[in-house]
Structures are given as structure tokens and as C-alpha cells.
Amino acid sequence: MTAAAEPATEPQAALPDELQAWLQHLQVERRLAPRTLTLYTEALRRLVRAAQAHPVPLLQVQSHHVRRWAAQLHGQGLAPRSIAIVLAAWRGLYRWWGDNRKISSNPVEGVRAPKAGRPLPKALSVDHAVALAEHEPTAPDPAMRARDHCVVELLYGCGLRVGELVALDVAGSAEAVGWIDREPGGEATAHVLGKGSKRRSVPVGSAARQALDDWLAVRGQLAKAGEPALLVGKRGGRITDGQVRARLKALALQAGLPVHVHPHMLRHSFASHLLQSSGDLRAVQELLGHASIATTQVYTRLDFQHLAKVYDAAHPRARKRGA
Numbered sequence: 001m002t003a004a005a006e007p008a009t010e011p012q013a014a015l016p017d018e019l020q021a022w023l024q025h026l027q028v029e030r031r032l033a034p035r036t037l038t039l040y041t042e043a044l045r046r047l048v049r050a051a052q053a054h055p056v057p058l059l060q061v062q063s064h065h066v067r068r069w070a071a072q073l074h075g076q077g078l079a080p081r082s083i084a085i086v087l088a089a090w091r092g093l094y095r096w097w098g099d100n101r102k103i104s105s106n107p108v109e110g111v112r113a114p115k116a117g118r119p120l121p122k123a124l125s126v127d128h129a130v131a132l133a134e135h136e137p138t139a140p141d142p143a144m145r146a147r148d149h150c151v152v153e154l155l156y157g158c159g160l161r162v163g164e165l166v167a168l169d170v171a172g173s174a175e176a177v178g179w180i181d182r183e184p185g186g187e188a189t190a191h192v193l194g195k196g197s198k199r200r201s202v203p204v205g206s207a208a209r210q211a212l213d214d215w216l217a218v219r220g221q222l223a224k225a226g227e228p229a230l231l232v233g234k235r236g237g238r239i240t241d242g243q244v245r246a247r248l249k250a251l252a253l254q255a256g257l258p259v260h261v262h263p264h265m266l267r268h269s270f271a272s273h274l275l276q277s278s279g280d281l282r283a284v285q286e287l288l289g290h291a292s293i294a295t296t297q298v299y300t301r302l303d304f305q306h307l308a309k310v311y312d313a314a315h316p317r318a319r320k321r322g323a
Contacts, residue, residue, distance in 0.1 A: 018058075019044045022093050031197050033163040034241055043089035046073070059097070063107045066090065074114055084113035123268040126276075128257050129156055132266075133207065135255035143218040147231060147239075148247055150208075150215035154190070155248075155263055157208035159270035159287055162241045162263035164192040168230040170219075176228065180204060180212065188212070194289040202287055271296070 014020070023041060026032045032040070050069040051058050066087075073083050091108035098106055124132070133156055137148040154165055168190070169176040178192040188204035204212070215231075223229070224236035231239045244263055252261035267288070275284050285296040 015041070015044055015048065016058075019048070019093070022096050025096065026092075031193075033161070033195065034166075035163055039085050040089040040092075043086040044093065046086055047090055047093075059103055061094075061107050063109075063111060066107050066111045070111060070113065080114040087111055087113055122259075122265055123272040124257070124259070124261070124265060126273055128259075129266070129269045129273065132156070132252060132255050132257060132261065135251060137251060138254055141222075141234075143221040144234070146211075146215045146218050147222070148251060150211040151231065151244060151247065152251065152266070153208040153211035154204075155266040156270055157205045158190050158202045159267050159274075160190065160192060160202070161194065161267060162244050164194060165263070166229075166231060166239055166241055166244060167193065169228045170216075170230050171228075173228070180230070182209075192289075196291065198289060198291070200286070200289040 015023070023037060023044070026040065027037055046069075047058070050065075050072070051061060054065065056065060070083055070087060073086065074080070078086075087108055091106065091111075094103060094106040094108050097103045133152055135152075137145040139145045139148060151165065154160055154168075155162070164178055167177040169179045172179040172181065172191065178190070180188055180190045182188050186209070188209050190202045190204050191199065192202065193199055219230075219232065222234065222236055223232045227236060227238070229238035233239045233243055241263070248261055248263055248266075252259070271284050271288055274287070275281065278284075281293065281296055285293050288296060290296045
């Protein structure tokens, strides 16, 4: 596959109807993000495989089964955070079955994933982030190049999650999940639906506005008639988060960045660079849409790490003798 190609989605084996019903409930009523639904779907496949191997009917699973399966996942090398996501999916499924009186107790309650240290978010340096944003995409189609540049500018310039980005429509409407308003004086604001179905508005900077204008000027060359999505793929429909990940990986390689770049890394970079410049933790919290300031405070650790590197490199008393 060339750097400009967009991946096709591989078909997955269908889950039992009762599990599909829960996923449909999460998608329609709980409005979970597509990425979360993907992770929960894989978690349910793990549950089905484990129950079939035991074997035990899903409605008869007990806590000792769940503990054994979680231990097996750990033994297979699955990271503690990934195990926690699997258990969260299983716990939610059985809670839903309990609410519908299919089971009398939740076998996943009280089962916890192995503890793991909380890693720092991976953010690009300012130089690398700017290099990626200013890099001219090399897709053969000019419209695709404009779209790819718009993707990078909106992710880094607005701190959007990839699900929020792909959900943007060209214009606001009763059906739109997210959109960007152009305001008098050239200003623009992105309106998105984040985690927990919480709405927030984020200012769109001048570089992102220019990239957006460049994309809108050629969007009609790719978009199908009547397609509401702001960002579309080669076939004219709404771009997927998988396509965004693939394109961003390719763009980072083209720009010569020495690290693997994914959409959330640009969100982390947005937050870290804003905090380094402003020191305003509350403002960064609002822009990211975090419900708790504690979630945003992780970026103060990133900021301190940056300051420590500057100190070690610049202060004459920070370096060891003979260094």
C-alpha cells in the first residue's frame, strides 16, 4: 500500500445478537465514541472466546471465571490498561443484563486489572509539531493534499479528538454532531460533542482557518452530492478515524519526524504547548473538554519535564563535573 492509500476495513465475525444489542444501546442511547465502541467490540470477542473455551454460557459466568480470564490476558502480555478496558466492557454488559433482570449479580464487579504506572502522554516538541503542520502533503490528488493539511491543522490547532474531527459536518444543523462556524471578522469556532455527550466550543486559529478554506474550495471534487461530512475520503463519504490514523502516520514519515504520530499525540501536543506558553491550566481544561482538572494536570508533569530539560541543558550548576 502506498503512502497515499487509505485502508479498507476488514470484516469481523459477527457477535451473538444479545451482545450486538448492547453495543447498539451504547451507540444510540449512550452515544459512545466510535473508538470506544471498537475497543468494546474486541473486548466482547475476547469474552465469547473465553466462555467457549471454558466452556460456560455467558449468562452463567461467575467471578472466578472472570478473574481467571483476566489473569490469562495478563499472562498473554496484554497491558494492564488494555485489561482494564476489557473488564470495563464486560462489567458494563453484565450491568445491563442485570438491569434487564437476566442475571442476579454482576460477575465482573470487584474484579480489577493489574496496577500499572500512569505514563505521561506523548507529545511532540514544538519544532516537530510545526514541521508536521507546515509539511506539504505529497498525495497525487490536490484535493487529498488539501484535506490532509486540514486534518493536521484541526487536530493540532484545536486539540480535537479524532472522533470529534471525523464527526464534523460542513454546516450546523439539527442532525449535526459537530461543525465549524465562520464568524464576522474572519474568526471561526469548532463546535464538537466530546466524551459523555458534553458539548464544547473551541476557537480555530488562523493557520487552521486557512487550511479549512483551502479544503472547502476543493471539497466538491471528492464529496458525494448531499454528503454532510466536512472531511471525506476518496469515495466521497465521511472519512473514518482509521483513515485519519493511516494518513497522519504517512504524513509524519514524509515530514521526517523520528516518532510514530497518531491523532491523540497532536491533542497532547496542543495541550502541552498551550500550557507551556500560558500556564493557564483552567483554560486548557476548558479547551480539551476535561470534566476534572485532575485529568488536565498530567500536562503540568509534561511542562515540568520540559523545564527540567532546559535547566539541565542550560544551567552551569546542573551539569555533572567532567560532562
